Amino acid sequence: MAEYSALSIIRNALSGNTNWKPAWRKPDPKPSYDVIIIGGGGHGLSTAYYLAKEHGIRNVAVLERGYLGSGNVGRNTTAVRSNYLLPQNIRFYEHSMKMWERLSHDLNYNVMFSQRGVLNLAHTPAQLDDYTRRGNAMRHLDADAELMDVAAIKRLMPIVDDSKTARFPIYGGLMQWRAGTARHDAVAWGYARGADRRGVDILENCEVTGFIRDGDRIAGVTTSRGEIRAKKVAVAVAGSTGHVMRMAGIDRMPIESHVLQAFVSESLKPILDTVVTFGMGHFYVSQSDKGGLVYGGDIDGYNSYAQRGNLPIVEDVMSEMAALFPSLTTVRVLRSWGGVCDMSMDGSPIITTGPLPGMYLNCGWCYGGFKATPASGWCFAHTIAKDAPHELNAPFTLDRFHRGTVIDDKGQGATPRLH
Amino acid sequence: MLITCPYCGPRDVVEFTYQGDGNRTRPDPASTDLNAWNAYVYDRVNIAGDQNEIWQHSGGCRTHLAVTRNTLTHKISSVRSTHAEPPAPPKPARKKPRAKA
Numbered sequence: 001m002a003e004y005s006a007l008s009i010i011r012n013a014l015s016g017n018t019n020w021k022p023a024w025r026k027p028d029p030k031p032s033y034d035v036i037i038i039g040g041g042g043h044g045l046s047t048a049y050y051l052a053k054e055h056g057i058r059n060v061a062v063l064e065r066g067y068l069g070s071g072n073v074g075r076n077t078t079a080v081r082s083n084y085l086l087p088q089n090i091r092f093y094e095h096s097m098k099m100w101e102r103l104s105h106d107l108n109y110n111v112m113f114s115q116r117g118v119l120n121l122a123h124t125p126a127q128l129d130d131y132t133r134r135g136n137a138m139r140h141l142d143a144d145a146e147l148m149d150v151a152a153i154k155r156l157m158p159i160v161d162d163s164k165t166a167r168f169p170i171y172g173g174l175m176q177w178r179a180g181t182a183r184h185d186a187v188a189w190g191y192a193r194g195a196d197r198r199g200v201d202i203l204e205n206c207e208v209t210g211f212i213r214d215g216d217r218i219a220g221v222t223t224s225r226g227e228i229r230a231k232k233v234a235v236a237v238a239g240s241t242g243h244v245m246r247m248a249g250i251d252r253m254p255i256e257s258h259v260l261q262a263f264v265s266e267s268l269k270p271i272l273d274t275v276v277t278f279g280m281g282h283f284y285v286s287q288s289d290k291g292g293l294v295y296g297g298d299i300d301g302y303n304s305y306a307q308r309g310n311l312p313i314v315e316d317v318m319s320e321m322a323a324l325f326p327s328l329t330t331v332r333v334l335r336s337w338g339g340v341c342d343m344s345m346d347g348s349p350i351i352t353t354g355p356l357p358g359m360y361l362n363c364g365w366c367y368g369g370f371k372a373t374p375a376s377g378w379c380f381a382h383t384i385a386k387d388a389p390h391e392l393n394a395p396f397t398l399d400r401f402h403r404g405t406v407i408d409d410k411g412q413g414a415t416p417r418l419h
Numbered sequence: 420m421l422i423t424c425p426y427c428g429p430r431d432v433v434e435f436t437y438q439g440d441g442n443r444t445r446p447d448p449a450s451t452d453l454n455a456w457n458a459y460v461y462d463r464v465n466i467a468g469d470q471n472e473i474w475q476h477s478g479g480c481r482t483h484l485a486v487t488r489n490t491l492t493h494k495i496s497s498v499r500s501t502h503a504e505p506p507a508p509p510k511p512a513r514k515k516p517r518a519k520a
Contacts, residue, residue: 242465252462256440257490302437305467305490310420312433345461401461402454414460417437 024196040064046377052198075339081179096375109190239340267291283320347419434478
């Protein structure tokens with residue numbers, strides 16, 4: 001299987017690049033496995049990787065409806081951060097951040113994790129107070145946070161409109177220097193290769209069409225590639241959670257599927273070396289290594305399973321970019337796309353055993369699942385292997401909504417389109 | 420996306436506010452059944468296909484609309500007022516003064 005080095009690039013270049021080995025096998029499904037993971041996105045693949053690596057469970061299949069990386073793991077805007085307010089979220093995402101910091105070494109695969117910082121801009125004194133509170137909460141739990149004044153922001157990012165006459169003048173910002181971006185496809189490929197080498201079968205073009213039951217217990221799945229049985233069936237399908245859970249007979253979930261759009265501009269010379277978020281509205285942007293600006297904003301705001309959005313949000317996002325960086329109004333958009341997000345009722349995820357015997361559930365990532373990829377897989381693997389959650393994901397239960405222990409970082413209530 | 424308001428005709432989606440899943444029914448306000456309240460507040464059908472949902476024409480006539488929309492294609496198959504019968508237009512507050520002879 002493929003190893004990459006400077007030497008291999010030269011050797012393969014000389015042989016016309018015809019001898020590259022595939023990074024993972026394309027096996028046929030076996031009749032049964034110890035664990036089936038439905039969903040070959042970032043979270044499903046990292047779950048398989050940590051099941052094999054940390055818990056020695058190698059008889060595992062990852063079922064992917066399309067091709068690897070065709071879903072949200074290849075559609076997100078690649079930001080990685082842990083700048084939350086509530087302790088449950090900070091602990092979980094900070095654990096993820098620490099895993100990101102050593103992920104390329106762990107996988108022996110360059111995920112191009114770049115700690116270029118994530119800066120949240122404040123546009124009112126009250127918002128800056130709010131950011132100060134969040135920064136303090138983060139520092140209490142060993143995440144890093146730093147308040148920046150306008151002069152420091154201007155030095156960091158000369159293209160920003162810091163004038164007092166701006167539509168929304170900047171009052172300061174909260175910077176997390178250890179946050180940044182990672183190459184999202186490489187994360188999927190790295191985890192896939194790592195899991196494959198430990199014996200995990202990655203079954204692409206394998207769509208789940210139903211669940212096999214043994215009494216009350218989930219005992220496997222029927223798929224477009226035949227019946228596959230398993231002792232444990234894990235579901236990590238993000239935006240398709242409602243659809244898949246309905247096949248298992250659960251027709252109501254604390255989840256709504258919404259579409260989020262993302263955009264890439266034409267390539268520019270380096271002008272922006274951090275990730276920046278706009279505080280008046282919802283807009284975030286970073287510049288990729290290739291030079292394109294990668295940016296996005298709010299979800300479209302109504303339930304959707306379509307991986308494409310509508311024009312009002314496009315206009316909204318572009319106007320926010322123009323408000324923050326007037327010089328970018330002449331930059332052309334290269335392409336845009338949409339991904340389906342599993343918006344939970346409190347904006348926080350669900351990683352839990354159940355809700356049926358033999359089943360395990362990982363969902364509710366809203367539009368922030370990418371940064372959670374390592375910790376989500378790590379915690380989910382622990383939950384599957386031990387039949388009990390790890391301390392880090394113990395708060396992220398499915399029944400927390402009915403028990404009144406919601407983890408609502410933004411304080412928006414049960415209105416998924418606002419999280 | 421255009422929504423055809425029964426009063427105002429086809430209008431752009433920006434004029435409307437999404438009110439969410441239209442399959443929920445609020446329990447009797449006097450009810451103390453926690454499960455019913457929890458289900459009403461937190462649980463959603465979230466179907467991949469034709470979904471019943473509520474929109475308000477907040478940037479127009481402000482009517483609440485029961486819309487059936489396909490969540491895979493965004494195609495809208497029916498729009499009607501959430502009232503069983505649309506309210507009759509209001510009567511004038513007082514009679515028009517008769518023209519003096």
